[in-house]
Amino acid sequence: MPASASVPVLLPVFLVTDILCACILAQLLALRKAGVAGTRSWIAANIAMVAYLPALGLRAVLPLVFSVVLSNGLGLLAASLFYIGCARFLGRPTHARGWLLLVCCALAGLLWFTLVEDVIRLRVIIASGGIAVVFVATAYLLWRHRPPGQGAAVYWLGACCSTATALLHASRAIYYGAGFGNLSDLFANTLVNVLSMSLTAALVPGLSMLAAAMVQQQLLSDATWRAERDGMTGTLTRQSFESRIVADLQRAHISGDAFCFVLADLDFFKRINDNHGHQAGDRVLVAFTELIRRQLRAGDYIGRMGGEEFGIALPATPPAEAMRVAERLRQAVAAQQVVTDSGSLRYSVSMGLAVHAAGASFSDLYRHADQALYAAKQAGRNAIVSQDGSAQQACTALRNCCKPA
Numbered sequence: 342m343p344a345s346a347s348v349p350v351l352l353p354v355f356l357v358t359d360i361l362c363a364c365i366l367a368q369l370l371a372l373r374k375a376g377v378a379g380t381r382s383w384i385a386a387n388i389a390m391v392a393y394l395p396a397l398g399l400r401a402v403l404p405l406v407f408s409v410v411l412s413n414g415l416g417l418l419a420a421s422l423f424y425i426g427c428a429r430f431l432g433r434p435t436h437a438r439g440w441l442l443l444v445c446c447a448l449a450g451l452l453w454f455t456l457v458e459d460v461i462r463l464r465v466i467i468a469s470g471g472i473a474v475v476f477v478a479t480a481y482l483l484w485r486h487r488p489p490g491q492g493a494a495v496y497w498l499g500a501c502c503s504t505a506t507a508l509l510h511a512s513r514a515i516y517y518g519a520g521f522g523n524l525s526d527l528f529a530n531t532l533v534n535v536l537s538m539s540l541t542a543a544l545v546p547g548l549s550m551l552a553a554a555m556v557q558q559q560l561l562s563d564a565t566w567r568a569e570r571d572g573m574t575g576t577l578t579r580q581s582f583e584s585r586i587v588a589d590l591q592r593a594h595i596s597g598d599a600f601c602f603v604l605a606d607l608d609f610f611k612r613i614n615d616n617h618g619h620q621a622g623d624r625v626l627v628a629f630t631e632l633i634r635r636q637l638r639a640g641d642y643i644g645r646m647g648g649e650e651f652g653i654a655l656p657a658t659p660p661a662e663a664m665r666v667a668e669r670l671r672q673a674v675a676a677q678q679v680v681t682d683s684g685s686l687r688y689s690v691s692m693g694l695a696v697h698a699a700g701a702s703f704s705d706l707y708r709h710a711d712q713a714l715y716a717a718k719q720a721g722r723n724a725i726v727s728q729d730g731s732a733q734q735a736c737t738a739l740r741n742c743c744k745p746a
């Protein structure tokens with residue numbers, strides 16, 4: 342079948358893919374302002390793709406240098422840029438020079454086997470083999486370095502689509518490279534050609550859509566993180582801390598697990614501000630929360646209740662164990678030196694510990710912890726008092742450190 346006879350069936354396929362690529366290009370351009378790593382490379386990949394398809398689809402009317410050399414070069418460039426976008430997005434090395442070398446070698450090979458020696462079989466091996474190599478690497482990258490947690494489906498789907506694209510192109514390169522198939526039928530309206538072209542035409546915009554989904558997913562998770570966190574310390578805001586603790590209390594009620602809550606308040610914080618400045622006070626708050634987060638076990642969490650007061654949730658923790666945890670935290674804080682512009686300073690924290698009782702609400706728990714905290718302050722600070730009134734420690738060694746100069 343002559344090549345021109347293949348045009349009516351495959352042209353609409355390329356046209357649909359081109360329109361989809363242009364639409365995704367517009368979507369990626371709109372997302373570009375968010376500055377997510379990789380977006381620019383994916384935009385460039387889509388531009389190359391939008392240019393590649395007409396050149397390929399019009400092979401019957403364009404000179405071979407455009408329809409074979411330029412189009413396949415653009416296809417390989419688009420695939421490489423897609424890989425680079427994924428690598429940038431995932432914070433991995435892009436191997437950009439390696440991919441550039443691959444594209445240049447492929448272009449040189451295509452030029453040679455088009456203008457110097459007309460060897461279609463080798464052109465197919467170069468074009469399809471090159472794309473297969475890039476998509477094997479992309480599939481591995483997405484599978485191996487997908488971020489942990491929610492939203493993994495997008496990365497799995499990306500890895501699957503990349504694998505499918507690589508398999509399609511590898512089969513094509515092996516099939517024609519091994520001498521099977523009629524090379525004059527390369528773009529003819531055979532069932533195999535139409536199926537493989539249609540599949541490729543669906544996979545290409547599909548991969549770009551997944552890239553846009555990755556960007557949107559990251560933007561959403563960043564926005565959620567920012568909405569739930571205190572801007573300075575990165576701890577949960579009071580509102581998100583309360584929502585989380587209320588859900589945990591319900592779970593504890595059902596499971597019967599113990600649940601403890603510690604209210605921690607930095608001692609003489611006003612003096613730190615007065616003596617060392619507000620910035621030094623901020624630095625102490627950050628140092629304190631970083632220290633507590635390092636000390637807490639997986640499953641425990643901290644929220645800023647306001648000013649220099651923090652809530653620490655200890656799920657599935659009996660009171661005696663919670664007291665040991667609180668004491669470890671108190672000692673770590675007392676031993677910490679915070680370096681500020683006006684020299685290093687030490688500080689201390691007082692804590693009130695409350696134990697969740699069946700049927701009690703978070704406000705009951707908070708009230709009990711607050712009363713215990715008040716008792717710890719009354720006992721001289723740098724101390725922990727439990728809801729039942731037992732004081733763990735009342736060390737006043739640090740009390741003088743924050744006295745006004």
Ligand SMILES: Nc1nc2c(ncn2[C@@H]2O[C@H](COP(=O)(O)OP(=O)(O)OP(=O)(O)O)[C@@H](O)[C@H]2O)c(=O)[nH]1
Binds near residue numbers: 606648
């Ligand atoms: N630097 C800084 N200071 C804050 C921040 N939030 C609240 N403060 C200050 O923290 C101080 C808290 O002072 P107080 O409530 O008197 O408590 P305190 O000095 O720690 O005394 P005790 O709690 O009784 O030991 C106030 O001066 C607030 O202005 C903040 O984000 N940064």
